[in-house]
Amino acid sequence: MSPFQSMTHATVYIVITIFVFLIAATRSSPFNIAGSFVQEVFTSRKYVLHFAALITILFFNKVEMIIEKKMHFGADFTKSIYGIEGNFVPAIQNFFHNDILTYVSSYFYVVVFPAVMIASIALYTYQKNYKLFYAICYALMFNYMVAIPFYLFFPVNEVWSFHPNVKLLILDAFPTFEQDYRPLSGLDNCFPSLHTSISVSMAVIAVKSRNTFWKIFVPISSAFIIFTIFYLGIHWLSDMCAGVVLGVVAARVGLRIAEGRLVLGEQALLKPLKNNEL
Template sequence: MSPFGSMTHATVYIVITIFAFLMLATRANPFAIAGNFVQEIFTSRKYLFHFVALITILFFNKVEMWIEKGMDYKADFTKSIYRIEGNFVASIQHFFHQDILTFVSSYFYVVVFPAIMIASIGLYTYQKNYKLFYAICYALMFNYMIAIPFYLFFPVNEVWSFHPNVKLLILDVFPTFERDYRPLSGLDNCFPSLHTSISVSMAVIAVKSRNTFWKIFVPCSAAFIIFTIFYLGIHWLSDMCAGIVLGVVAARLALRIAEGRLVLGERALLQRLKKNEY
């Protein structure tokens, strides 16, 4: 039996991994952290607005696939990327290939990647670090808003589907990957790599965290996830380079906007307090 028998199994692993990350980062009961998140949703209109906006922009990834199916634009830049890069991905995959690494890489690609995003929201909310929570929301929005036009007008197919010497290794661990996971990401939604850009954004934001475990663990995980996109035969080097640039830019913009919002909020609070004094 394969470790990932279905998307249901993957979802269970994601939930368990989120709880494990939160316990390691906070030494607190993850259910209490989840309760804190629910409390913020129902008590803070500003928090709810940002969370709903985040969910909405994530839904646009699905909308992009619907739009793409109805478009007459049929360009394909995969061959051009292959001419530039040649056997780079194939060389990495063949050099490192082994069963244990395939399992670990697949686990990071399918489970750890979303777990870090969700755990980051839980952690920053629990610590009342609203600046980083808002930064997470803005960074994810920027990543998708900038990437989606490329997916529509600069389609590049995943490496394994084009390169004759590259295999989609994740199928060794997750045999139903193409059926269960593919609806979340189109085969030609390759440039830039969102696994790279979002991982980098999470890392840049995590470094600003007061949590020692998180500011070390997230950047290390991001580095390994970047390795997995090559090892598993999914992304090109160009996808990774574009993803790193996008991830850094999105995180920096997000942090600046989040800092600005907090400053404005603090000023407004001080003004209200002064008025109450008089």
């Protein structure tokens, strides 16, 4: 029996995984962490604005697919990528192929990837580490702002759909993947790999965290997710390389902007104190 029977099953696994991550990272009840999020929503206008922008940006893939259909842009760069890379992806897939690894890889690709993003937001909110929360918001915005033009004007199809020796292994664990998950991402939304770039951004930001578990776990999970994009037959090596560069740059940009906002905020708080002292 396949572990993922539908997107509903996947959603349940995501929620459970988020709870496990938060308990492991904080040794606290996830409900206490949820309470801190609700408190921020009702007490901080700036937090709400950033969170709303974050939610909006996550739907941009869907918007991009609608725009792409209306554009009727006929270019396809898949053959060029294949000509450069050849059999790199099938070599990875054939060497490591194993049923258990397929299930684990599918779990990381479908469940752990979003769970790390959501748990990061919850963790940094709970710890009142606003710099890292804002950094995630800006990094995700940057990732999508750079990736979407490529999806529109540099379409590259997923490896399994083009390479004769590559199979979409995720179907062994998630038989309805094409029906349930495909509406979230187009078949030609390959370059750069957002699974790679966002995972790398989460890892770079997590290293700045005060939480020992999180700063170790997130980079490890990021590395494994990068492995899954090849093993499952989804992305090309070029997608991954571009994704790593984008992820690092997005995280650094996000951190720099977040640090700048905090400095300005601190100056605004200190100014009245200095005036009173005078």
